[in-house]
Amino acid sequence: MMKKNYYQKMAFLGVLLLTLLAFQKYTETSEEAFPEVSFISENLPVEALSEFDPNDLGKNQWQKLGFSEKQTASILKYKQIVGGKFLSKEQFKKCYAVSEEKFSQLETFILLPETNSEAKGNSNFKSFEKKSLNIKRKFNPDQLSQTDWENMGFSEKQAAAILKYKSYLGGSFVSKEKFKECFIINEENYAKLEPYLILPAKTPANFNSFAGKSKTFKTRTLQTTFDPNTLDVQGWMVLGFSEKQANVIVNYRERNLKGSFKTLEDVKNCFVISAEKFEELKPFIRFNASTMAKNSGEKKSDLKQEKTDFSKTDMNSITFRQLLEFGLDEKSAGSMIGFRKKLGGFMTKEQILETYNIDKELVQKLLNMAPLDNSKVQRYTLIDAPEEWLKNHPYFKYSADKIIFYRTSNPDEKKIWKYLKTKPEYELRMRLYLK
Template sequence: MKKNYYQKMAFLGMLLLMLLGFQKYTDKSDEPFPEVTFISESLPLESFSEFDPNDLDENQWQKLGFSEKQTATILKYKKIVGGKFLSKEQFKKCFAVSEEKYSQLSSFILLPETNSEAKGNSGFKSYEKKSLNITRKFNPDQLSQNDWENMGFSEKQAAAILKYKNYLGGSFVSKEKFKECFIINEENYAKLEPYLILPAKTPANFNAYAGKSNSFKSKTPQASFDPNTLDVNGWMALGFSEKQANVIVNYRDKNLKGSFKTLDDIKNCFVISAEKFEELKPFMKLNTSTMAKNSDDKKPEPKQEKTDFSKTDMNSITFKQLLEFGLDEKSAGSMIGFRKKLGGFMTKDQILETYNIDKELVQKLLSIAPLDNSKVERHTLVDAPEEWLKNHPYFKYSADKIIYYRISNPEDKKIWKLLKTKPEYEARMRLYLK
């Protein structure tokens, strides 16, 4: 009897342990993914095109700006939801996709908005995967939308490839750059690479930041020309992008009162590189009649003293000086307005976050001009004026909480714990704290 009793007790004990183990295992499945932050979210929108997140491999996710860990999380999450994202709503719930990143990608994602739409739209299809048909060597710069589709890419993929080429300035430049097109995965690149008529490596003088290079779409003029008679299309015909052409015309018409007086005036335009200037110089002929025609006064104007941007603080640079550098009124106004709201810039990265600016031109300015933040207003969370908290772009969404918490917790450390803000938001706020 005793033996049977002990055997039953042992069996019940084992059963209890198994149940506890199973419960512990199932509880783990409910644990949230660790919060992650982006290490690269600065891809320009010009390089994006429509895509189906179900088609992207690890390398392609990283080309969209995700880190290796984030990419692994996204692919793992896709498996958890059944091996396929059904909607944007479902993709947004992935813990590796921040609000900012989702808002940047949302309009390019080829999925229904919600799960209910996906279920009610059984006809919704992703890209069809086809094997590539390549029969001969080719220069990808010369292929049309039709050519890419005939090769085996879908209509959307072909459009994305052409959009990426335009982003680079009209040429893929090298195999290295071609490989960076996020719509082309490793497998397809391996098939295409032997047939590409492109240099293997990107030349050292390629302007990687701007994403555009005059030297690769350079068009040497066949005859001499007068820089004062060229419009935007005329400068584009010489190999400049539309943005660059607009800056040159704006610089000539607004800053130089309608005409270039000397070749140095042209050379001083920031979007014309030294190499491009030397290439065009033999063909430039300044006609005195066009200078007189475009001048407001017949008398020579007193020479304006040019700004030395290497000594101009970005926290005191004026609207007029920004125009002098080559920015248009919209970009200059946005930068001055954002600086005023912040009370001054603390880092140069903040300047690049300004909406509606020409980032290519601003990056050049930031590489020259210094930034002095010593006079920017700073406070602690405890003593910051209420009005300042409620009006500052980085604090206004947490202002009421800060004001409430500091009544009974007059220490910054305790207030931070209670706020529980995202790390990226906290980092911005701390820039303006003592």
């Protein structure tokens, strides 16, 4: 009898042990950390982007923006969950597959209202209209204007995005392969366009899209002289410059030199004309006195007054006009001044190169000679930083609410950093503006 009771107790203990082990395994599984979201490309070249409606993007287009296949699937599934359409940036940002860094990178290009309430109250807001493409004959996409793309069936914003992508490539789509990579053109539209495209199928091996121009398009051999004061953007492009470079040359002539090059030295001093390129053009440059007549009465003292010594111009005090004088276009200059204002001043030169919509090659030349004084930039601690400053600063605004909450109950900066759990690179940027 005693043996029977013993075996019953042992059997009961065995069943209890197995139950506990199974429960432990279950709880471990249920508490397993959610896999960390990472991006294929956090450093998507901004110069290749243009405004877009996220409701228009398909699987391949999201992947062209740097999202992995799994992240893309999550975004598309999330769109269906919220009703098949993103209403606002606020709603899009809540998708867990979109990190704060990625959203910050894309935010200015997203064609959506800021909030859901704004979207519902804005009856004028519309997504891109879906139109069927009207293609009648074969064509070279390099030769199409904004109006041509719109007449084909693309919206105004889509047409502008296509032209911006062409400019990013150096003024030519180069090949069908490169044309297909334009993120605003979905698979369906490319399939309709492909048979009509007059472009090589494959991209030449020596093409480098991130150089900002195509090395396969060489300068047309010059056979006649030209007046640099009569050339427009297209004229400079014929001489072998990219569209971006040609715009800089024209801006430099119109703004810095008051409408005309007066000497060969003036041409040579333009930042985007290399010494090698200048020597190639020099024998063919001819100045026409009549094109410079309007400036003939200008005093030399006036010209000197217009010139800025950029080696002594602080990047935290440089003006919009001085940036134009250096050769930047209005969009680049405005973006840089705007970003500086939001930050409260630049702390490092690397920050300046993070500015959206700038000519990085030209700005790098400016940074090589211009100083940066950050001694007057306002700094705070996480404890005493004003709430408004936290919520508006580009580096703090996504963590502002957490900082304000944690410092109320735990006024210890080390503990706040511990609770925030920010990525090391984000913390590094934030600390630039902390005491």
